[in-house]
Amino acid sequence: MATSTGKLRYTTPGIPTEDAERVVELLQGRLHATNDLHLTLKHVHWNVVGPHFIAVHEMIDPQVDEVRAFSDSLAERIATLGGSPQGTPGVLVAERTWEEYSIGRATTQEHLGALDLVYQGVITSYRDAIKELEELDVVSQDMLIGQTDKLELFHWFVRAHLEDKSGALSTAGAGSEQEAASAAAE
Secondary structure (H helix, E strand, C coil), X not given: CECCCCCECCCCCCCCHHHHHHHHHHHHHHHHHHHHHHHHHHHHHHHEECCCHHHHHHHHHHHHHHHHHHHHXXXXXXXXXXXXXXXXXXXXXXXXXXXXXXXXXXXXXXXXXXXHHHHHHHHHHHHHHHHHHHHHCHHHHHHHHHHHHHHHHHHHHHHHCCECCCCCECCCCCCCHHHHHHHHHC
């Protein structure tokens, strides 16, 4: 069990406590990301409008379910390593390193444009953690690799709506969700 200082009192056999503490920290960051992502995806599901509404509305729900399952797996791995997973909204908001999703009721293209950037951020953070886990814990790394595979697939689903016949993305070069949403709407 983790103490209030984040130090572990025990961990999985074969992993030094110091390494396990770093693994827990990396997994907690992914737990925050997946909790935020599944709530953001559900927000999009509820707020998307326009001629492609039903296609996007129905595409998003399986992503919500899968990402929600990622959160559960991450939390259970944290507990397995002797940590205490933090899943409350207050902790998520206090510790996240990204801004709140900024698009409300909007067209399918606007939401998909913004989601392109959301997925880019989540996938990049996963890949960074995967690299670091190579030396710390290959079991946790394997879990993140499997989750990244699904996240990249979902990202492709989103990008397929943003791509023209030449393969160019309408969101190329966008630096914010608002910019990506605007670019995708054009």
